[in-house]
Amino acid sequence: MTDATRETTYQxxxxxxxxxxxxxxxxxxxxxxxxxxxxxxxxxxxxMDTSFAEQVEVEKIRSKPSRVA
Ligand SMILES: [Zn+2]
Ligand SMILES: [Zn+2]
Numbered sequence: 791m792t793d794a795t796r797e798t799t800y801q802x803x804x805x806x807x808x809x810x811x812x813x814x815x816x817x818x819x820x821x822x823x824x825x826x827x828x829x830x831x832x833x834x835x836x837x838m839d840t841s842f843a844e845q846v847e848v849e850k851i852r853s854k855p856s857r858v859a
């Protein structure tokens with residue numbers, strides 16, 4: 791599912807309600823960690839670093855075993 795469109799629901803500040811957000815084509819090399827999200831209703835672009843937060847958690851979990859060993 792490399793080419794699947796990522797989507798999430800978020801409180802849109804323009805629509806003032808929960809709307810569906812999708813990730814636009816990223817031209818900045820963020821890849822799957824791209825923090826850019828666009829409201830499918832009004833086109834408002836939001837910057838959300840939820841992907842980065844998940845990556846930090848993964849790093850913590852993976853670094854534990856290597857430190858013990
Ligand atoms: Zn909106
Ligand atoms: Zn991006």
